[in-house]
Structures are given as structure tokens and as C-alpha cells.
Amino acid sequence: MKTVLVRAGTFAVFATALLILGGCAVGNRYDYGNAISGLPVSGSGRLAVDVVDVRPYVLSGDKKPDFVGLQRGGFGNPFDVRTGSGRPLAAEMRDAIAKALQQQGFAVVGGTEAAPRKLELRVFEWKTDVMMKMKTLYDLQLSVFDGSAVLLAQARTKGEDVGSGGFESGNATNAARTFELRFTELVRDEAVRSALSTPAP
Amino acid sequence: MKTSFVSGLHRISLGLLALLLVGCVGNTSGQMTLPKEQVQAGSYFVQRNEKDDRDLASTIAKAMQARGLHATAGTVAQRPAEAAYVVNYVDKWMWDMRMYLYDLRIDLRDARDQSILGYGQSMQSSLKAMGQTHEDVINRALDQLFPPGK
Numbered sequence: 259m260k261t262v263l264v265r266a267g268t269f270a271v272f273a274t275a276l277l278i279l280g281g282c283a284v285g286n287r288y289d290y291g292n293a294i295s296g297l298p299v300s301g302s303g304r305l306a307v308d309v310v311d312v313r314p315y316v317l318s319g320d321k322k323p324d325f326v327g328l329q330r331g332g333f334g335n336p337f338d339v340r341t342g343s344g345r346p347l348a349a350e351m352r353d354a355i356a357k358a359l360q361q362q363g364f365a366v367v368g369g370t371e372a373a374p375r376k377l378e379l380r381v382f383e384w385k386t387d388v389m390m391k392m393k394t395l396y397d398l399q400l401s402v403f404d405g406s407a408v409l410l411a412q413a414r415t416k417g418e419d420v421g422s423g424g425f426e427s428g429n430a431t432n433a434a435r436t437f438e439l440r441f442t443e444l445v446r447d448e449a450v451r452s453a454l455s456t457p458a459p
Numbered sequence: 460m461k462t463s464f465v466s467g468l469h470r471i472s473l474g475l476l477a478l479l480l481v482g483c484v485g486n487t488s489g490q491m492t493l494p495k496e497q498v499q500a501g502s503y504f505v506q507r508n509e510k511d512d513r514d515l516a517s518t519i520a521k522a523m524q525a526r527g528l529h530a531t532a533g534t535v536a537q538r539p540a541e542a543a544y545v546v547n548y549v550d551k552w553m554w555d556m557r558m559y560l561y562d563l564r565i566d567l568r569d570a571r572d573q574s575i576l577g578y579g580q581s582m583q584s585s586l587k588a589m590g591q592t593h594e595d596v597i598n599r600a601l602d603q604l605f606p607p608g609k
Binding site for chain 2: 264267295296297298299300362390391392419420421422423424428431432435438439442443445446
């Protein structure tokens with residue numbers, strides 16, 4: 259009888275441990291495709307938009323392009339967080355940027371298509387790390403080129419933001435808002451705004 | 460042998476309980492990209508969340524007024540033309556023997572183009588929220604957006 263009790267106790271403890279360690283941490287997804295509600299720039303005409311993911315661990319193949327960060331379990335054990343759509347992070351970020359720029363009057367085309375202006379976001383780092391708090395590591399560079407690929411303006415932001423950690427939906431919202439805030443910060447750069455707003459010759 | 464195994468199990472159980480209790484906390488976060496002069500001079504409109512039947516918008520506006528800011532609240536249709544900034548919020552409530560405000564996120568946006576300028580957030584567990592009102596939570600989130608004394 260005692261053995262049965264001990265076995266049941268062991269099972270209960272391990273089941274609880276498993277739940278705590280991985281229950282809310284496994285399979286989290288954050289959607290970046292609708293992250294941007296508005297941008298402080300407006301214009302018209304064709305604008306090529308490209309997002310290039312140059313995160314070292316993605317380039318090396320250690321992580322897949324849809325990797326967006328880590329969700330930690332009860333003892334800090336990490337689980338990968340992926341994009342909401344399962345597509346690469348760069349593709350979701352481009353969707354968000356393209357939608358927002360279209361709202362502001364631009365005719366957004368693909369990054370390789372001919373256009374008098376090209377906007378390129380290079381993602382050197384983008385990773386969230388959530389346990390009790392949510393840390394976002396970022397290093398983003400925004401460049402504006404003319405139709406001949408001459409650089410007109412460039413802005414870069416790098417750092418880490420620490421915010422509240424919670425459930426998956428709240429973390430996903432915070433991750434998207436942090437991207438919106440950081441990208442908007444780059445667009446608000448005077449040289450970038452001017453290069454985007456000035457009509458192409 | 461069996462006794463030590465059982466006592467080990469007790470220790471693990473206590474450890475797990477402690478781990479659960481550690482989760483009974485709250486935290487805040489926020490950022491503001493507007494310069495202080497613009498923060499003080501601006502006019503704010505707190506836009507009521509359509510799903511909010513507690514009218515937190517009015518409470519947020521009052522808390523902002525208490526900080527010396529010119530703030531009004533209402534529905535989208537009531538937004539005054541002179542409002543330079545729009546304040547949106549997402550409130551998440553939970554039930555644990557009573558309803559409590561689990562997470563409040565307040566976003567500040569430019570009224571002209573809806574671009575984001577800052578945010579303040581306060582998240583608290585059931586234990587942390589005990590004895591506190593949603594006004595307390597609102598003030599904690601606003602402290603992140605408009606840090607006192609800055």
C-alpha cells in the first residue's frame with residue numbers, strides 16, 4: 259500500500275514539475291505581421307521594401323528564420339518561440355511595414371523591384387527572452403536608397419528593453435509593440451523621413 | 460531508504476510550491492519617446508476601448524489630469540480635433556474569488572498618424588492585486604509612461 263502511495267506521489271510530483279517546467283512555455287508564437295498601426299511619414303509613388311535577417315544564429319543555421327525568441331519554463335529551461343504564421347521573421351516584419359506604408363500613401367513593391375526609393379531594414383538582432391520578465395534584444399538598421407542604390411539616409415537602434423512577462427497572448431502583444439516602437443523610432447529619424455517624403459526626381 | 464525518498468519528495472513538493480508562489484508578483488514596464496516639454500504641453504484624448512464596460516478611459520483621463528496633463532476621454536466619435544495625442548489601452552481581467560485587473564497596457568500615439576510614442580504597462584497576479592483597486596493599477600502603468608518628477 260505504501261509503495262503504491264509513494265509511486266502515486268512520485269507521479270504527481272513529476273507531472274506537476276512537467277507542467278510547471280513546460281506547461282505554458284512550449285509552442286509559443288508571436289505575430290509580427292500586424293505590428294504597426296501607423297507611421298510618422300507619408301508619401302506617394304512606388305517604394306520598394308525589404309527586410310533582411312542577418313542574425314548570426316540564423317545565418318549559421320543554429321536557429322530557423324522563424325525563430326523570434328525564448329520562453330523559459332519554471333527553472334529557466336528555454337523553449338523556442340516562433341512567428342505566428344510560421345514564416346520567417348523577416349517576412350512578417352515586412353508585412354507589417356508594407357501595410358503601414360500603404361496606409362500612409364506609398365505604393366509598396368517587392369525589395370527587388372524597380373522603384374525610385376527603396377527602404378531596407380536589416381535585422382542584426384531581434385530576440386525576446388521571457389521568464390518572469392520579458393527582455394527584448396534588438397539591433398535594427400533602416401536604410402533608404404534611391405533608384406540607383408545610392409544610400410540617402412540610414413538610422414540604427416540597438417539595445418534591450420525589459421518589460422512585463424505574462425501569458426503568451428500578452429507577451430505576443432508586447433513583442434509586436436516593441437517592434438513597432440523601435441521601427442517607428444527609426445522612421446522618425448529626420449534624414450530617413452526626409453528621404454522618404456521627398457518626391458523622387 | 461523509503462523514508463529518505465519520501466522526505467525527498469516532500470522537499471521537491473515544497474520547492475515546487477515555492478516556485479508557484481514566486482509567480483505571485485507583479486511587474487511594470489514602459490517607455491516614452493516624447494520630450495518632456497511636449498509631454499506637458501500636449502492635449503490628450505483617452506479613447507474608450509469598445510469592449511470596456513467599466514469606462515477605464517475616464518479613470519485614466521482623471522489620473523492624467525491629476526498629473527497636470529490636459530486629458531479628456533470618450534469614444535472614437537467624441538475625439539476633439541485639437542487632441543494631439545491619443546491614449547489607447549488594453550485591459551485584461553481575471554477571476555480569482557473576485558475579478559481583478561491582471562494586466563493593463565496603455566499606449567500613447569500621435570493623433571495625426573497613429574504612430575506609437577510610448578507605452579506603460581502594469582501586470583499583477585491575484586495575490587499582488589489583493590487590496591488594490593484598478594485605479595492603483597492605472598497609476599502604476601501611468602508612472603511608466605509619465606515618470607513622476609521627470
